[in-house]
Amino acid sequence: MRTAPRYTCDDAARLAAEVYGIAARAEPLPSERDQNFRLWDAGAQFILKISNRQEERAILELQNEALRRLTAGGTGLEWARVVRDRRGREIAEAGGHFVRLLTWVEGECFANVRPHSPELLSSLGRGLGRIDTALADFDHPAAHRTHAWDLRHAETAWEHAGRLPEARRGLVEPLIEAWQRVDWSGFRTSIIHGDANDYNVLVNAGPRGHSSHVVGIVDLGDMLRTATVCELAIALAYAMLGERDPIAAGACVARAYHAEYPLTDSEIAALYTLSAARLAMSVCHAAWQTAEAPGNEYLNISNASAWAAIEALSKLPAGWADEVFRRACAGPMRDLADARRAHLGPSLSLSYREPLHIIRGWRQHLYDASGRAYLDCVNNVAHVGHCHPRVVAAEAGQAALLNTNTRYLHENLNEYLARLAATLPPPLSVIYLVCSGSEANELALRLARAHTGSDRVIVVDIAYHGNTSALVDISPYKFNGPGGRGKSAHVTVVPVADEYRSVRWRGTVAEAAAHTGAAAFFCESALGCGGQVILPRGYLREAYEAVRAAGGVSIADEVQTGFGRAGTNFWMFETQGVVPDIVTMGKPIGNGHPIGAVATTAEIAASFANGMEYFNTFGGNPVSCAVGLAVLDAIRDEGLQENARATGEYLLGELRQLAERHRTIGDVRGQGLFLGIELVRDRGTKEPAAEEASELVNRMKELGVLLSTDGPFHNVIKIKPPLVFSRDDAGVLVSRLEEALAVPPFPHL
Template identity: 40%
Template sequence: MPNSFDPSSASGLDAEDIRHIERRKRLLGPAYRLFYRTPVKIARGEGVFLYDDKGHQYLDAYNNVVSLGHSSPRVVDAIKEQLDILCTHSRYMQDGLLDYAERLLATFDGEIGRTGCVMFTCTGSEANDLALRVARHRTGKRGVIVTSEAYHGNSGAVAAISPSLGKHSTLDPSLRTVSAPDSYRIPLAEIGPRMAAEVAQQIKDLERRGDGIAAFIVDSVFSSDGLFVNPTDILAPVAEIVRKAGGLFIADEVQSGFGRTCDHLWGYSRHGVDPDIVTMGKPMGNGYPVAGAIFRPEVIEDFGRDMRYFNTFGGNTVAIAAARATLDTILSPGLLTNASKVGGTLLAGLQQLGQRYEQIGDVRGTGLYYGVELVKDRVAKTTDIDVGLAIVNGLRDRRVLISATGPDANVLKIRPQLIFSEANCDQLLDALDKTLAAI
């Protein structure tokens, strides 16, 4: 796992931290991972900042779960107020549940926004798991196509369609992958035709083996593949090919949705595609576990008739209160406009650093989501995981938190909260400048 703590290096930590890590391993087991070469012990958060147990302040430029900032007052108040009144599931009539579903659907473009329906879960993994179940039930087929380093969750079914989980993670035999739209190495005009051709080829292979195509599922900013936001004309032709073969197009908005791209509330909208299913998670409740999926009515009809679905905590009254307050805040006047402006400042600053430091091969992104690709050689464009992780950890030492992504973990993953300010940008860029200079 990129940017994870190596327990064999614990000897460099103080005695208290070593005791904590040993206790954690004993109580939680070996599968959990800590971030950073020197882990951070977080005690509290406020706005765009986290604070460790000694009171040191860290600029959080990575956490898109709390996209409105840590301990957002409006969301916290909504949760407290609802928890004082009632917390129960969706099998009772609840106006708040319907009011939120109606408001949420109104934010979606195209047919799915006009006629779609919502099903609520607790996490994005559950939402993608449900979407996969519905797609396979609707089509009667099993095949799934994703990009080569896709991540769609950690339930058994969606972990099996998430190649980014590593070479030891078992993949579904009915899974096929296509190349990521690598705009750094592939001419933009070639990306769309190449992806469409690869999808068509994989569909033929699935049909030949008797699986057929149930769904193509994609994160429209290709976060785990290394973050590729352009060109934006590649997904609509893919959706057409998939539908002609009897499959469904699923837009995974867990990372790209809820205003992350700033110019659109939903990442798929940048591509002008109308999905059959949209999944949501992470920032939906600004840290409270709420997620869901939206379906075209004809897609969910058979599933609703033939199957029973119930999620004890999905769509509970407190979760809906958190989701409603989060959506209202995101849609409040000026927030996304300001986020887009700050994102422009961040992009310009990253590009300026790219002109000064040879290690930076490419800067790409949109809204408040950016990737900085580190290379050994700008001409050969060879990836440099060592420099990438050195920068992530160097920033951590300067109390700025980001992470890394891409197949070689050589792409700096920068995704600040939507409330990031120009001053926060300056702090991030200054720390990055000093870290690059030190390297």
Template identity: 30%
Template sequence: MPNFDFLAQPSLPRPDVTADDAVAIAAARFGLEGRVTELGSQQDRNFLIDTGDDRYVLKLANPVFSADELRAQNAALEALAGSGIRIPAVVRALDGADLVEVEAQGRRLLARVLRYLDGDPLTGVARPTTEQLRTLGALAGTVAAGLSELRHPGLDRTTQWDARVSGEVVDLLLEHVEQPAKRAVVRSAADDALARLEPLRSRLRVQAVHGDVTDDNIVLGEGGPGVIDFGDVADGWLVAELAATVTSALHHVPDDPIDAVLEVVAAFHAQAPLDDADLAALWPLVVLRGAVLVVSGEQQVALDGDNAYADENRAHEWVAFDVARRLDATEVEALIRARLQAGSPAPAPALGRLVALDTTAANLTDLSVLGRDQDSGAWLEAGAEEAVLARVCREAGHAVTRYGEARLTRARVNRTSASATIALAVTLEAPEGVPVLAPFAGELALVGGAWLLRGDGVELWLDGLSRPLTTAAVAAGAEIGTAVRLTAQLSRLTGWRPPAFVTPAFPVERWADVSPDPSALFGLPLAAPQPDPAASLARRDATFAQVQEHYFAEPPLIERGWRHHLLDTRAQSYLDMVNNVTQLGHGHPRLVEAVRDQWARLNTNSRFHYDELSRFTERLAAIAPEGLDTVFLVNSGSEAVDLALRLAQTHTGRRTILAVKEAYHGWTVGADAVTSSLGDNPRALGTRPDWVRLVSSPNIFHGAHRGVDSAPAYLAELDADLAELDAAGTGVAGYIAEPVFGNAGGVMLPDGYLAGVYERVRARGGVCIADEVQVGYGRMGHYFWGSEQQGVVPDVITVAKAMGNGQPLGAVITRREIAESFAAEGSFFSSAGGSPVSAVVGLTVLDIMRDERLQENAAVVGDHLADRLRALGERHPLVGAVHGLGLYLGVELVRDRETLEPATEEAHLVCDRLLAEGVIVQPTGDYKNVLKIKPPLCITQESADRFADALDLVLATL
């Protein structure tokens, strides 16, 4: 029969063979009797036979494989017999044959037996040691070297693991990846890898390869390391042997893979040296190997549902692929080249000056996230770097960029991978032009459009050098040309140009062996200071009370915001999906200018008379629900709630406040008293003061009564509570609730609930307070105030957060008679509440919201995002519900949609993985299982889609 071609026959279910069949075949054909146990295999059937004296493996091949292919495997074993590594020995049948035809379940199969190789596979090692990683690489290299001369007709076959057809295999099997988010990522990563691989194909060496020297197939035992499972032996690319081995190591070290990769590659290279084409092809092949593992695993489980081996492997196969596709291929290649050259280049010469120019610190540009030139989103504009260089040139005569600096100008928004922001090259701008000197002796040549000065132990790449097109030997200090804008990059890699910009995947210090600091070329220190988020966090914890929590266990160091994006000190952007404090978005230039102007004129307290205060309070009264005409200005939502409670108590002369369970209202004594969220205070239900009466939370998703029509049931419970208070002669001062349960994740109240509550409370002379701090002020899109959605007008509204866009600013809006009743307790004063700057902030926020139609944007983008999130619920059982309206949304994660068991751990894991996707989201609710989604109102539909896509992928791979 012809040799196997996977592309012509991509379905390979394992043959139907039972343990009893194996017992009979082993005894009848090989004379082996003993205990039989099935071993894992993707497409064959393998059985361990333990005779008591020895152990063997009976291998029953998939019927699609020819006798030639199986004999080629035996030939590979023979070729490696003297290699110094342990390999299984072939056990001949009773008739002396190394391969016999047998029958199982009515089907003819080819069978053979190998001696079982004792030892433990590396698969079960959580994190291999350096020595184990070197062993893995060395075994793969030794096998590759040992098979290099093997020729056999059975090697001419096309398996799904042949790297030469990786693209075709992905095309064939991709449909088996059920989740569209995973499918799209595999497609994209495979296409990128294939594009990098295409120009290298003709240069890659072909020979016999094992094809699967992986953590599954090496065993570590007393007799030394060994290699098993030669079922994929075929002709293939030499470097693909290494790619398979490297891929198998990745799932062991997902958080920091590069050191493991370097150990494996270096050990392989020592046994089977790699050439330039191999090094360029390696990482694309690793990505493709990972992609093929993913699609093959999904196909095999679909074909062979009881194949536990294939099923269990899927999780770590995805991890390996995911790690591989996130690393930049050029960066990995550079680090591998540096590792393989370690010790071989000559010591770098002393570096002289590159330009005949007097440079000082004043000439340095600042292109980091802290640079003021990047304000107002300038970093996103074309020519942003050139503009900074031009400014510094005007002020200092010329300009020099910094080495190792994370350039904000290189950051991408809505990113799907890390941005290459770290500069390994520096640029000198000198408008009048400068002479360029050779900083060391060497040969100068034009290579690929750039000039390369080759020296002993170091090379210098130059862009922008003007000189006659000649190759020449130059002496140190000799003039080699002139330049107006000169980009220079040192390299320790012979004849290979490192990337000019790299991602923050690896610390800058690691790049010193690839592209060293060029400060000596310019006569001043060019190395940018390197951020240390961990040290910064430790400094924070040393003096800042740690009960003031921060997002994430290992948070990025955020130092800039723009619109609905945040940027860390490595110039990586994050979608800000949680910041309802910043209503307009970050860094709004109109707000910045208004605040700057007011600070320059005046900032004081509200006991002084100035027009900005009255302009602001007039504006607030105008947008408040009808009848609410009087404003108190304070500093925060907690202070606003505290004041609202005192107003209710003072106005009614009573103390008792009704508050709903699950609610959060603030941290002051008064606001905390009516807060019952277990997520914020696990002891909340048992520690409320006697003047607070908690009533049932009308949670339509997991409350005692569910659905939007559950208001009558909740109102009946309230009637019972009120009857109890009436019977005790306890008067009600007021009722406080959010019109939408913000801290529960944007859960809407039952239709008509607040109308029924307000009617009952007012009938008893109580005051109805709507806490709009989180959900009001246009965030719901279709309504400016949350209470509008319930069709009610409160007696008191509290508001903060959004109205100040991050400035401490809050308000209580009420009726005149309620406000004036507070006189019984004296006058009211908030030092910074209503200050000139705060009033200007508040006015400007409202102006921008109106002019940029942000409430309308909240409705349009919010509705679109809610639809996207509900669609995720159709694919991911973990999504129990999508709550909210406009741009106050919540995705509640549950382990069971019937019991509604909260998926707390999963919610935290989702948030951590979203951070890696460039998205900031945090959990909320009593059980911290609801993703709270409340971004700045300026968010675009493109960014909303990016968030939904990222969440889709995270849920698909959880």
């Protein structure tokens, strides 16, 4: 390692007086290589740069020449002016060192200004784009060099990878490997600034809330001729530091750069890899330099933030950042909402005031096209995690081999039926495979009718069981909702057994059964649309007994609640100590692949087997069965049911504590990872706070957490995340809720 000359402040002041004839106060500035001092003269400020002994004079000349170019280049940024010494030299010599005096560029370091607004990030990209435009036809013999920070020759940094702490080396290796795959042959080359790091970028930090922008980029010490794209990649590495959404921040910078100095497709494709590689270089160098010079504070700060960024990036799904950068440079896209409206049936709403454009899912996160990540707390379909590799591989593998209907023999079908049946208590041994929750409930309805000879149905108020005509008729959520035609004669509605609202539930199903006689009793094992209601202990036992006594059958709709979400049990009905006559499944069963299933008893199945075939073109096909098996494997092998229990219990406790601090929260309830937060305006009257709930959900989205509302009064926040949801995620959810509830209209206790 090269050693810098050691000057004191007094030395620097003396030097300034002797060489430049200015009487100034000196203060040291942090620097990796040279010694830099900030000088205060009577009215002006300067930076005195004492170059390392071995620093070539030609490189200083390159910097001076570049400064002249940039000053004339219409960058919109302020550039230092080189002050000549008493003898008229731009580069002085003193004590065996080269000395330069530059005028001071005023500004706050980008690193010290938070938050980084989109305007600020854009101004960084714009400034860099203009710098590279100004330097595009500039050349200088001294620029034809490499140095330790040359991203094109990062192999010198990788030599130090062995010095990285072993536990973290695994985070850096993929970044190095990705860098090694970069094809440099297609990139343009030019002289670049090469070090737009967060301490070299200066910002006109105004008062808080004032929109700041980049005013200057200092320190041309790393200038060299290399692939032009490195300029932006280096800046991106630092722009991503400390950001909640590093890719969104990077995309902002890249978009503005591209508008000034258009990147080529291959440069865009390499951007993310190169910026991540720059972070990897940073920690490799730090590992080396720390070994050489322990206690360098400047190093420690930048090293910690680089590691934090590397760690955050390591959690992002493959390919997403590249895609966001590609989209950022592709210019304004067609308005997706408009295009969607042009042809999509209008009976479908979008979530959130500002709809999301999600382009990637990974585990418990969704990722949008602008570079933002969202903790998905509401998607109970991506049960074992979005895009679970095992499920994806099973699906792709079988799709490449065969996908046909169930009129042929196939191992996948047999194995899946057996595995699914094994999750159910006897006598639920017969299974029908279908393609959705609606198809499952539709079939359950037919099974019940065939078995009881009655088309009467008892349903719970506010329930939703599916989108077919017959199911809309048994879904109060629909038939009593907007556009609904009201209750049909064959349907009896019982109240939501809501203990928080002290609804009387004992005997309600029995009364209905006594009134209807043999009927199908449809009931979710915990109520979703009803408002994330956990049924009172004994509710299903009493209801099932009454229904059976009247000659009817009980159907557990486990479309939302099944497959381990309950935590203590695989099926939510098991938490009630009952066995239904029919169980319907959907959503999580295929982790997003369209599968549904109905399980019943041999006796009911026999009643249905009246000669009319039940054929389902796609139900039970080999691909669906492969997917279903992979989902069951993932639940088992990753301990997801137990995770739902432990994480759910923890989250419930945290939410209850949150309720102690926010009187908007009237009730917190849950079983496993099926939870609800009911918002009220008044804890005494329990007046529902529907608008507030909607406001909270929208705010949470802005804070990067996805939730939704439901319940008879639309005031219940639903929490039903993928089962890979962790304790840390629970912590994030609760702290963001705290943040969102901190400002009106939400009162404090």
